[in-house]
Amino acid sequence: MEHRVVITGMGIYSCLGENLNEVRDSLFQGKSGIIYDEIRKDFGFRSALTGMVKDPDLTQFLSRRQRIGMHQPAMYAYMATKEAVENAGLDIDFLEKTETGLIYGNDSTAGSVGETIDRIREKNDTTLVGSGAIFQNMNCTVNMNISTIFKLKGINFTLSAACASGSHSIGMGYLLIKQGLQERVICGGAQEINPTAMGSFDGLSVFSIKESTPTKASRPFDRDRDGLIPSGGAATVILESYESAIKRGAPILGELIGYGFSSNGDHLSNPNIDGQHRSLNMALKQANIDANKIDYINAHATSTPAGDSVEAEAIHGVFGGKVAVSSTKSMTGHECWMAGASEVVYSMLMMQHNFIAPNINFENPDDTSVKINIIAETKQQKINCFLSNSFGFGGTNSSLIIKKID
Amino acid sequence: MNRETIIETVKDFLSDEFEVDKSKIQPDANLQETLDLDSLDYVDLVVVIEENFGFKVTGEDFVGIATFDDFYTLVEKKLAEK
Numbered sequence: 459m460e461h462r463v464v465i466t467g468m469g470i471y472s473c474l475g476e477n478l479n480e481v482r483d484s485l486f487q488g489k490s491g492i493i494y495d496e497i498r499k500d501f502g503f504r505s506a507l508t509g510m511v512k513d514p515d516l517t518q519f520l521s522r523r524q525r526i527g528m529h530q531p532a533m534y535a536y537m538a539t540k541e542a543v544e545n546a547g548l549d550i551d552f553l554e555k556t557e558t559g560l561i562y563g564n565d566s567t568a569g570s571v572g573e574t575i576d577r578i579r580e581k582n583d584t585t586l587v588g589s590g591a592i593f594q595n596m597n598c599t600v601n602m603n604i605s606t607i608f609k610l611k612g613i614n615f616t617l618s619a620a621c622a623s624g625s626h627s628i629g630m631g632y633l634l635i636k637q638g639l640q641e642r643v644i645c646g647g648a649q650e651i652n653p654t655a656m657g658s659f660d661g662l663s664v665f666s667i668k669e670s671t672p673t674k675a676s677r678p679f680d681r682d683r684d685g686l687i688p689s690g691g692a693a694t695v696i697l698e699s700y701e702s703a704i705k706r707g708a709p710i711l712g713e714l715i716g717y718g719f720s721s722n723g724d725h726l727s728n729p730n731i732d733g734q735h736r737s738l739n740m741a742l743k744q745a746n747i748d749a750n751k752i753d754y755i756n757a758h759a760t761s762t763p764a765g766d767s768v769e770a771e772a773i774h775g776v777f778g779g780k781v782a783v784s785s786t787k788s789m790t791g792h793e794c795w796m797a798g799a800s801e802v803v804y805s806m807l808m809m810q811h812n813f814i815a816p817n818i819n820f821e822n823p824d825d826t827s828v829k830i831n832i833i834a835e836t837k838q839q840k841i842n843c844f845l846s847n848s849f850g851f852g853g854t855n856s857s858l859i860i861k862k863i864d
Numbered sequence: 865m866n867r868e869t870i871i872e873t874v875k876d877f878l879s880d881e882f883e884v885d886k887s888k889i890q891p892d893a894n895l896q897e898t899l900d901l902d903s904l905d906y907v908d909l910v911v912v913i914e915e916n917f918g919f920k921v922t923g924e925d926f927v928g929i930a931t932f933d934d935f936y937t938l939v940e941k942k943l944a945e946k
Contacts, residue, residue: 522881522883523904523905526904526908581914583920585907585910585911585920586910586911586914586920587911588907588908588911589904589905589907589908590908
């Protein structure tokens with residue numbers, strides 16, 4: 459027997475706000491979270507632009523032993539997960555006595571690894587890095603920390619799939635619940651924001667260098683875009699079987715009805731329209747709906763010339779030119795490993811509050827973006843069903859379809 | 865460094881690192897129980913000792929160390945050896 463999969467909780471810690479309410483307001487106002495970070499320039503970055511979140515003060519929530527293995531990915535993920543767990547009407551007592559899984563997207567721990575190596579080189583003694591470093595440095599840092607703090611007893615692993623990590627994590631949670639293997643899975647994505655994490659990415663010269671106008675620099679689909687802007691934080695969604703949600707009397711925020719995925723099998727960084735088509739069509743087929751049932755597409759579009767054009771073509775090829783499209787990366791920058799999860803949360807907030815967040819800085823279309831319906835100003839509109847795209851380095855693609863509950 | 869200074873220094877960094885009220889760090893109190901140390905915490909104890917006194921202790925050094933008073937004596941001995 460297959461199970462319906464619903465979303466019963468969400469949490470967000472991003473450059474648009476540190477909780478759902480703040481982020482909803484920023485989305486509605488079309489507020490950018492991008493800043494100029496002088497530290498990056500001093501470090502040798504070509505572009506000092508970034509989304510920014512502060513490291514949360516966890517001393518009020520967690521003991522020293524709970525905090526010591528946490529660096530940015532786990533700290534951000536804790537904040538987002540705490541909010542999601544509370545919104546879902548869950549608590550640690552309940553989680554400890556039942557079976558809840560955790561599949562979290564993360565693809566780097568460069569900040570803590572850098573600090574650890576610096577320390578070993580300084581002291582010439584591995585003991586002097588302390589007991590927390592190993593738990594900060596492993597890529598599964600979010601899962602190790604969150605599963606022990608929240609006393610989770612179900613499936614427990616980290617999913618690394620570049621900039622589609624967060625999206626695939628939700629997709630995998632969906633499949634496990636659909637098949638009846640888990641009743642509830644906490645999914646999400648985390649992205650560290652320190653300069654160490656993004657130095658090698660900046661080295662590819664793919665970041666925007668519109669440094670004099672940070673809030674105007676991320677301009678997905680716009681003719682004058684010149685690159686992406688890194689960002690970070692964490693986003694969490696609680697996936698649950700419909701039966702479990704009803705039994706608990708949990709809030710049902712939406713239903714996940716389709717997960718499409720594909721691999722380009724082609725180039726390390728270049729996008730591929732065939733791969734995107736396959737992912738989109740698979741999601742629609744699984745959701746068993748026609749393309750015209752999608753009211754809104756949250757595009758992956760990162761503000762790079764090549765990536766946005768291929769996605770515009772792919773969307774046009776599958777959906778035509780009418781469906782409303784925006785890239786919230788115009789406000790957040792590219793939240794990378796977190797993006798697939800955060801953009802589900804952003805889209806869920808739009809669906810809950812009947813608006814489409816704008817693709818800010820979209821002033822002039824190019825040859826491809828002119829073919830699709832990009833929403834440049836906040837639009838009051840009911841959304842019954844949306845699709846969220848995520849595409850990552852190595853050619854990994856993921857598309858999720860979520861609708862309001864019947 | 866005299867014993868009094870050692871005691872004050874130790875109280876400062878242990879209460880800070882292990883988030884324990886300074887008043888609980890008494891000479892005859894048990895070090896492991898008072899600081900709630902598990903095996904991982906001993907690694908951090910080595911780190912804070914090195915940061916504050918400039919020498920590294922090993923697992924063998926901790927053999928026979930039960931109370932804070934024992935610990936102060938160990939620090940005194942190690943400082944004298946420097």
